[in-house]
Amino acid sequence: MADLSATMEDYLETMYRLEMQRGTVRVKDIAAAMAVKMPSVTSALQTLAEQGVISYTPYRPVEFTAEGRRIARGVYNRHQALCEFLTDILQLDPKTAEGEACRMEHSVGSETLMRLLTLIDFIKRCPRGGDDWLEHLKGRWEQGPCEGDCNSCISAIEIPEKAPFPPPHGDATLITLDKLEPGRRGVIVKLGGRGALRRRIMDMGITPGSDLEVERLAPLGDPMEFKIRGYHLSLRNEEAAKIHVRPTS
């Protein structure tokens, strides 16, 4: 694995972000995003190219190598996790959190990172943690340690029916096909339902991984029409609700 300086990691992270946002990574955009001059970017890119994490030809968009994208994703994920910890748990304001995370992300090891993520998840989802626990914590930053009656405080906790937050790294980005508005595209992730319906849907080419574009709803709002594998198909919303997609636009 390439051993990269903190600055270089910042470059990778920015490029990864740009790639997600715009699809391509250009020198001009990197310079703008990091508030540095174009020549500095060019020289950083040359260094990165030498390390084998990107391929770079002047005046062409920058592309990650497989190794480079893996490292960039790692830096980005660490940054996100730290930001989440700093804003949601330590309740710092987002701007401060952002700056802190930028400095911390280069030194946090992967084991620490995993544990941090688990802690965030645990606090948010455990009924003993959760929203109002974090609310109580908020008071402590200024007022110092809590001296209240723990028993009455605990008995006042309402245990929610289900976790107040969606799982942070699960299916949060998935929606069912009936929720995908006309004009939007998506990738099929999962087919629900069972038996003949499920099989019929798959036989028509609606398989996980295939792209589709919702074209329109019928005048009365149901059924819906979408384009898949180059042809047009319609499904009732009831059936579309059994197909999970990840929106791509």
Next chain:
Amino acid sequence: MSNEAGTRPTADIEKRTVVVALAGNPNAGKTTLFNSLTGARQHVGNYPGVTVERKEGDTDFQGTTLHIVDLPGTYSLTPYSLEEVVARNFVIDERPDVVVDVVDASNLERNLYLATQFIELDVPVVIVLNMVDMAEAKGLRIDTELLSELLGVPVIPMVATTGFGRRELLQEIVRVGRERVRPKVAIKFGNELEPHIRNVTERVDQIGLDDRMGISPRWLAIKLLENDSEVVDDLRERIPEAHQLIEHVEQVRAHVASVLGDDPEMVIGDRRYGFIAGACRRAVTQVEAGRFDVTDFIDTIVTNRIAGIPIFLAAMWLMFEMVFKLGAAPMGWIESGFEALGGLASAHLPPGELQSLIVDGIIGGVGGVLVFVPNILLLFLAIAFIEDSGYMSRAAFVVDKVMSHIGLHGKSFIPMLIGFGCTVPAVMACRTIDDEKNRLTTMLVAPLMSCSARLPVYILLAGAFFSPQMAGKVIFGVYLFGVILAVIMAYIFRNTVLPGETTPFVMELPPYRMPTARGLLIHMWERTWHYVKKAGTVILLASVIVWFLLTHPAPPADLLVTMSENEAAQAHAEHSYAGRIGRAIEPIMHPLGFDWKITTSLIAGFAAKEVIVSTMGTLYSLGEEAEDESLQAALRNSPTFHGRPLVALTMMVFVLIYVPCLAVVATVRKETNGWKWPLFLIGYTCGLAWIVSLIVYQVGSALGY
């Protein structure tokens, strides 16, 4: 054994017949190809599932007879739909020499899915890449040779409508069919599945199942892993020692499901698409970005949120007007033609039994059959146009929500609408509905849409007992009541006699195409001929029976001498079997306020609703041709009605609900291929008519009307 050009084939090869199974997705142009190959009369549809019957035709090519069997259009070969099972079993059981799979070149991936399943069967396959012109217009360049190599079967580019590629196809069919050339490539299902497939295949081989089932062991193994109910049940039944294998497969299935996270059949299907996508990536290039797409453009208008429904209603109105307004004139000609014929026969035959049979029974009966022909011709012209052009799916798309509320399909709308004109074509229009339960339900409730033949009865009764201002509203109310009843009955049927899930609404919206005149005419002619042949004979027979019931036995001659002609006719009717039945069941009809005269008219109404008017004319001694006004006056003054509008209203309700006419019963029998549903139709409509009329009369009486 290939025939090199110039070498003379030996005599025994020359004689051979090659049996060809023609398969393909709906809308792939299979029927067009069938017509082009055989010249047979068959409908060219643009709507999924038109071909439900098995059609066959022969053609000769270079001394070989090709016997072509048109399989139902299907998307896959699962055991879940009847059409798919039919197609699959034909290939397995009847072993055609070659399966010709018609594929829409502009929609390659989905179309090839069916092809992969024929390839899996390890039978000789030829793929027809139909509509290559359309694909090229879409900017797709297909390397057919490479595609053929990747799929391991011959691929012939073609345009079935123009005949381009026909000769090459016939040559390939003869070559592959005679030599039974099997696919050269086996579709692989990936590293996780293949070991399991091999393992099951070996076990299949061990018990020699493939020999006994007469099919490729690998295919059997795949079907077992897919838990294909047809294959598993068949195996259980025919080969008792296979149960161990089935148990083993169940374990393997559970294992695969836990490792791959989905049912093996889903994984297998997914891999098939993977195989196809891989082949297409190599053999198909998009040479230019898709040009302006006419289909997309039309769809933005006809399925538009605002314009969609008005356009649909306008299309339906246009169809209705065309069928019944344009049909009115020829219907009139047919009616007057048969009247003239009847008059001619009366003039030339001595009065009596024979004259009555020929004039009233036979000529009247044949006229009764043929009078529907203009409507049926026009309706099927309209339906063929709507289907072949591609609008049918859009119409179903637009109104599906309304119809789904009562458990029906978007396509049920057309039969219901046509029902206002005539129930016979309405029942025939039900064949456009793919799902059997939906089709039957629609067929059973379509008669509740008040047809035009019931209108004369309403006019007579409403005119006699209601003020001119009220009469129209009453008649409209009866129509509306029919619609409400249809909705209720559809709901009831879908939950009682025809329960359960219907085929899921997964409907392709095919590209718009200009229907060919030939296709339209073939379709129109075929449907009408079927009606005349199948329903016609039953209708004719029924007419003769009704004629017999209304005219036999004759009253004693001495009674008639002193009577006027009209009185004699009345005596005839009273004395006839129909009159006697009317008197006999009067007690049943009494709670509805009906006397024997109404009852007898209703019995005559089984033949056709307009007959009720003429029968009442006879029973009230005014003769069959009685003017409406004089008959209305007679009805008002008759003891039958006691001058009560309620009795008239009850009778209108009864006429609305009970069997529209025997032609409908005959048509339902023809369309459902048995007596079960037509008898059910008679039973339920008569029962419902009796109950609803009873409620109307009793509640009305209690309220003092």
